[in-house]
């Protein structure tokens with residue numbers, strides 16, 4: 001699958017085949033894709049938590065009200081920002097950098113045949129409890145459920161000509 005196809009095939013997957021594994025090598029390929037995202041001044045102010053421990057995954061699920069797909073997902077990847085890594089240089093770009101990393105990760109998951117769903121964490125009141133579960137001061141930006149899809153939502157087109165201004 002090439003990039004054009006992966007972008008158009010990607011959908012949020014909220015039902016996974018229970019117990020179907022995602023090998024560590026594939027998780028690392030997704031993480032590498034995430035870390036290849038563009039980053040302001042290339043400061044890469046991110047950190048990733050891979051959670052496949054069932055008890056911890058269940059705690060994340062309870063902490064995030066819109067993450068019920070974690071019940072069947074093989075694992076969660078929490079993309080966290082590290083604002084201090086940008087302090088005094090280009091502070092404020094860290095959520096954008098993390099968002100770019102999240103999208104790369106989602107597309108890589110599709111290209112490898114997996115499904116994923118981005119569950120938003122930043123900005124929300126959920127941040128502190130997620131930090132406690134993960135044992136980090138980094139700021140959870142996105143909780144991504146990953147697994148083998150058990151649904152196949154149709155690709156959909158989103159081209160909206162009225163959102164585009166051509167200044168030729």
Ligand SMILES: Cc1cc2nc3c(=O)[nH]c(=O)nc-3n(C[C@H](O)[C@H](O)[C@H](O)COP(=O)(O)O)c2cc1C
Pocket residue numbers: 010011012013014066067117118119120121
């Ligand atoms: C910042 C952000 C936060 C999101 N949070 C959630 C969430 O908490 N739970 C969820 O099921 N989907 C979440 N989504 C997924 C969106 O609902 C989904 O991307 C949107 O409906 C479009 O559907 P598609 O991803 O299948 O194209 C989030 C997406 C983004 C970008």
